[in-house]
Amino acid sequence: MTQPSAPITQDVHTIPRKLPEGGKVNLVGLTRDQLRAALIEAGTSEKQAKMRVGQIWQWIYHWGVRDFAQMTNLAKDYRAMLAERFEILVPEIVSKQVSMDGTRKYLLKIAGGHEVEAVYIPEESRGTLCISSQVGCTLTCSFCHTGTQKLVRNLTAGEIVGQVMVARDDLEEWPQPGQPKEETRLVSNIVLMGMGEPLYNFENVRDAMQVVMDGEGISLSRRRITLSTSGVVPEIAKTAEEIGCLLAISFHATTDEVRNKLVPINKKWNIETLLDTLRDYPRLSNSERITFEYVMLKDVNDSDEDARRLVKLISGIPAKINLIPFNEWPGAPYQRSDWERIESFADIIYKAGYASPIRTPRGEDIMAACGQLKSATDRARKTRAEINAEAGL
Numbered sequence: 001m002t003q004p005s006a007p008i009t010q011d012v013h014t015i016p017r018k019l020p021e022g023g024k025v026n027l028v029g030l031t032r033d034q035l036r037a038a039l040i041e042a043g044t045s046e047k048q049a050k051m052r053v054g055q056i057w058q059w060i061y062h063w064g065v066r067d068f069a070q071m072t073n074l075a076k077d078y079r080a081m082l083a084e085r086f087e088i089l090v091p092e093i094v095s096k097q098v099s100m101d102g103t104r105k106y107l108l109k110i111a112g113g114h115e116v117e118a119v120y121i122p123e124e125s126r127g128t129l130c131i132s133s134q135v136g137c138t139l140t141c142s143f144c145h146t147g148t149q150k151l152v153r154n155l156t157a158g159e160i161v162g163q164v165m166v167a168r169d170d171l172e173e174w175p176q177p178g179q180p181k182e183e184t185r186l187v188s189n190i191v192l193m194g195m196g197e198p199l200y201n202f203e204n205v206r207d208a209m210q211v212v213m214d215g216e217g218i219s220l221s222r223r224r225i226t227l228s229t230s231g232v233v234p235e236i237a238k239t240a241e242e243i244g245c246l247l248a249i250s251f252h253a254t255t256d257e258v259r260n261k262l263v264p265i266n267k268k269w270n271i272e273t274l275l276d277t278l279r280d281y282p283r284l285s286n287s288e289r290i291t292f293e294y295v296m297l298k299d300v301n302d303s304d305e306d307a308r309r310l311v312k313l314i315s316g317i318p319a320k321i322n323l324i325p326f327n328e329w330p331g332a333p334y335q336r337s338d339w340e341r342i343e344s345f346a347d348i349i350y351k352a353g354y355a356s357p358i359r360t361p362r363g364e365d366i367m368a369a370c371g372q373l374k375s376a377t378d379r380a381r382k383t384r385a386e387i388n389a390e391a392g393l
Helices: 032-041 046-061 076-085 157-171 198-213 233-242 256-262 271-278 281-285 304-313 339-351 384-391
Strands: 092-098 104-109 115-122 127-130 189-192 225-229 246-250 290-296 319-325
Touching: 032 046, 092 157, 104 157, 115 157, 127 157, 157 198, 189 198, 198 225, 198 233, 225 233, 233 246, 233 271, 233 281, 246 271, 246 281, 290 339, 304 339, 319 339
Parallel strands: 127 189, 189 225, 225 246, 246 290, 290 319
Antiparallel strands: 092 104, 104 115, 115 127
16 A cells, blocks of 8 residues: 655645645644644634544554545545645655665655655664754764765754655555554664754654654654754753653763864863753653763774773763764774774773673665765765864864
8 A cells, every 4th residue: 555755846844834825735744733733724624623633644654645545534525625735745765775784775855856865774673764854964073974064954844754654665564454463663763863963953853753653653662762962952851851762962072172073062062061961861751871872983082091981971870882883984084993992992881880882883885874874965075184174183
């Protein structure tokens, strides 16, 4: 019953934004309240609206239907009205690359001809989809390939949810009527670790995750969703209260001097300010712990002294530390730490009582690994000198 993804031909809107005259509202990404408001505006009675929302929601997010004509529990004239006023659009797959390890990288076209990337990582017991929240990024983290591309715009809630739907299309994961329920989820986890800083697009990310977590549709638990931020301090408490997902912090350094170069947002909210805010997150979100992401850069942040300082900094915060061997990209100003150095760093953290898994690089042969995503919208490569200058090297 899954329909092929339709190309986007116009901007994707979210109620209550105004549409151009004669335009249609894309239903993908609308929250239940927004969908109800849209249906009432289109002439559905308030008495009927709640039921219609439930019916349409299930067709879109449980069955993966993109054609109103297939929504057979709705009257024909109502389906005709829906087709006249609304549409169900997801991003278009421009290209798909499959790594030798099974990782899939999707280049997706969205409204305005812009492009973003999403990555599906299959594992033995789960499948993780890494999705983007912005076209480009505003943070310019010096070790990150996406950071070499200027921010173009935020993604809408529909474009964020649409990445999940596209992956489920490609994996043929939508249930089929009359078939036994498949208990194994191919897209079992979502990480907001793709292009962009999610907390600089908070409202759209929040609305998209509300759609993804809704129990009558895609139905992913908030504990199956991890939002990664470089440390937008004012939005962290809101994330706990309004999304409640797991939190990962793009940390990467143990002194303000080094973090200012690696993660420039640190100049606005330094390590002490960030950690003070993080101490409340597990309680506010009912999460067990926070993940600290730490990319291993040779002779930059990988000393035993750094490891001991990291343990001291996060003391009192329920946490695990993900050590990420640096994934190189054309023009990168850094090198991956030697494997022995990474293991020594991990051992110090482990002996201090913290889980310290070393992330296995996935999809490197198709530039799909952590920190390598970059939109084809901006393929111009900066010179190594330009990148070094921005990194303060």
